[in-house]
Amino acid sequence: MSITDVNIAFAAEKAAQIEAVRGQERALQTRVDRGEVRMIGSDRYEVLTGWDRGETFTVSRNAEGQVQQILANHGLDERADGAIALYTSSPAWHGLGQIIPGGTADIDEVLRLSGLDFEVTTVPALYEWQGETREHADQQHTVRTDTGAALGAVGSRYMPIQNRAGFVFLQELVSRYDVVWESAGLLRGGKRVFISIRLPETVVVDADGINDIVVPYIAVMNDHSGNGQFQCVVTPWRPVCANTERFAVRDAATRWAVRHTAGATSQIKEARRTLGLSSQYFEQFTDEETALARTDIAIADFHEAIADLWPLDDDASSRKRTNHAARLGAITEVFRTEGERVGRTAYAAERAITSYLDHLTPRRPPTSMTEEIARATAVLEGADDEIKSRAHRRLLQLRTR
Incomplete structure (x- = not known):
C-alpha cells in the first residue's frame, strides 16, 4: 500500500497552478508583442487581426495581478438552460454558442438553436389615474409571447416583424446559392436579434501583396423595442456577437431597411433586388481597398489627413488643443500597430481611423446604457x-500624388 505525502502533493499541485498562470501571462504578452491584441483600458484588450479584429475581451486578475481568466465581451443573452443564445456554423473565438459543424440550411433549426423561436405581439399601454x-390610445407595448417579457413602447401603427417571417425571405438565397446560415443570436432579452448567411464570393484585398481576405455576408437585424428598423445589410463581417454586430452595420456594402408598420413584411421582398447590387459593390470595394494597400504613406501625410478630418482652429482653447493632441496620439498608435501588420500604407491609415471611431473615441452613454451599448448604438445609427x-475619399486622393 502506497502512502501519499500530502505536503508533496500539495506543492506539486500548487506548482502546476502557478505554471498554468504563467503560461496564460506569456501567451497574452506574446499576442501583445506580435501586435495581435492591444490594451484599450483597465484589463480590457482589443483583437487587432484575423476574423476577430475589433472584438474585445477582459482579463480577470487575482490580488497579485496574475491572470485568472480571460472573458469574452460577447454581450449575448443566455437561454433558459444557461447556454448562450447564439448559433454559428464554425466555432467563435470566445468558445460560446451552439455549434453545428458546417452549418445548416434549415432555418427552423437555426431559430431553435439561437433562441429566436419566439413571436412578438403588442398589448395596450395602460396607466393608473x-x-x-x-389606456393610452396612441401607444402600445411589444411583448414576447413565450415569456411575456416587455420589449419596448411603440406607437399605435407599429406592427411586429416576426423573427421567422422577417428572415424567411433569405431562405431563397440559401437554396439558390447553396450557402448555409452562418450565425444567429439575440441581444438584450430579445429586443434585438440577428441572423446571417455567407455570400459565395470571396474578396481579396491586394492579392499580390498583403493578401487580406474578406468574406462577404448578408446580415439581417431586427429590432422589437421600437428603437430601430428591420435592416438587411451586405457586410464583410460575421456578426457572431454584439461587438461584431457593430462592424456589420459599420461596413455595410448595401443596406435596406423598413419600418415596423402594416405591409412591412411584403416590402421585405424588395430587399432581394436591393441586395443584387452587392457583387458590383464588392468589385469596387476590392479595387479601392487594394489601391489603398499599395499606397505608401509617410507619417506626415497621415497626420495631415487627420488634420483635415479634425481641423483645429488657430484660436482653439487649451482644452480643445489637449483633446486634439490626445486624439492624434491614439490614432497614430493604432496606425503603427496596423502598419506592422499590413505595411505603412493608406490601407493601414483607414483601419486606424475606423478603429478609433468605433472603439476609442470618447462616448458619453446615457444612464440607461453601458459604454459598450452606447458605442454599438452610435455605429448602428451611423x-x-x-x-x-470622408476619410476613405481623402486617403484615395493619395494615389494621384
Missing part, C-alpha cells in the same frame, strides 16, 4: 458614417 386604469466616408 386616480384609482382608474386607463453617427460616424460621414467622417469615415
